[in-house]
């Protein structure tokens with residue numbers, strides 16, 4: 087994604103992740119970078135000497151402010167790139183955390199993201215300290231050995247302070263969550279890969295008008311809205327999108343949102359079925375993996391096979407089969423419902439599936455009542 091206002095950046099992408107180049111560029115764009123050149127590398131964790139020199143030569147002309155290494159470079163690789171190029175180096179985790187930091191919607195989210203960023207930075211700072219002891223520290227990037235030592239101490243003490251503050255905030259939240267459980271209302275967490283159409287479905291069901299968009303991470307803070315379905319009050323929760331290979335730092339940064347998912351009664355898993363079989367398979371696997379990490383896989387799940395307005399009948403059948411087999415092999419209790427948030431197809435069936443999967447409606451599927459203000463939907 088190009089933006090004339092973005093910071094000029096280079097992207098280094100490992101060959102094994104070339105299929106993800108578009109996703110990487112979208113994320114870079116959302117984080118505010120304008121990618122002026124893309125470099126391929128053989129490894130996900132390092133860059134060969136020849137490539138470093140080639141990049142450095144071009145960087146003399148282009149003068150990028152940042153290099154995004156869309157992989158998991160070792161601290162020593164980041165050190166080498168920074169030292170040779172004299173620019174900031176951002177890896178995949180740091181890039182995603184930058185986006186999250188820009189959009190954090192609550193104090194808790196902000197503190198969690200800061201904590202994740204510090205934890206991610208510590209190994210890099212340790213590498214700088216190690217190199218400074220070896221006398222390799224370049225003078226151009228500011229601090230000498232002593233300054234780096236004290237920066238490290240600053241980070242670790244900030245980390246303890248953040249831990250304390252988050253512990254307090256969690257106490258407040260657990261009181262709120264307990265009240266939520268005692269309210270007796272059914273909570274449905276809308277989850278799924280970034281851009282699958284979670285917010286569009288949330289809006290269609292609840293009559294809200296939250297922002298939707300093609301770019302990833304349009305939604306970063308959750309929103310609750312209650313609607314009446316089959317005489318049952320159901321609270322829908324719109325959440326942040328998943329992405330593949332979510333690193334533990336990022337899962338942790340979203341502890342508060344993910345906990346909301348974990349204590350829900352039903353998971354509504356939105357999948358964009360207009361994409362290729364391979365992409366659908368990969369994104370479903372990424373979603374299942376994230377749900378497993380947050381211990382939410384045991385919950386009943388309704389899978390919304392979304393964007394069917396872009397899929398023909400035969401292709402849809404095979405997509406539904408694909409979703410069913412992925413859910414079966416993950417051992418889920420699930421139902422698949424084809425939907426379109428665009429023309430509202432399948433929404434009535436989606437709501438019926440939700441109420442029946444938790445035993446609220448039994449065979450009364452035809453009795454779905456109007457939900458939010460947009461009564462025409464149902």
Ligand SMILES: Nc1nc2c(ncn2[C@@H]2O[C@H](COP(=O)(O)OP(=O)(O)OP(=O)(O)O)[C@@H](O)[C@H]2O)c(=O)[nH]1
Pocket residue numbers: 278279280281282283284285286287297298299300301302303304305306325326327328392393394395396425426427428429
């Ligand atoms: N054709 C079609 N487009 C859809 C449908 N649902 C969503 N979209 C489009 O897909 C894009 C992403 O929709 P969102 O609702 O923002 O997706 P999201 O899952 O909430 O995305 P994030 O919050 O970024 O994770 C938008 O451009 C929507 O207009 C659908 O059923 N059909």
Ligand SMILES: [Mg+2]
Pocket residue numbers: 284285286298304305325
């Ligand atoms: Mg959204």
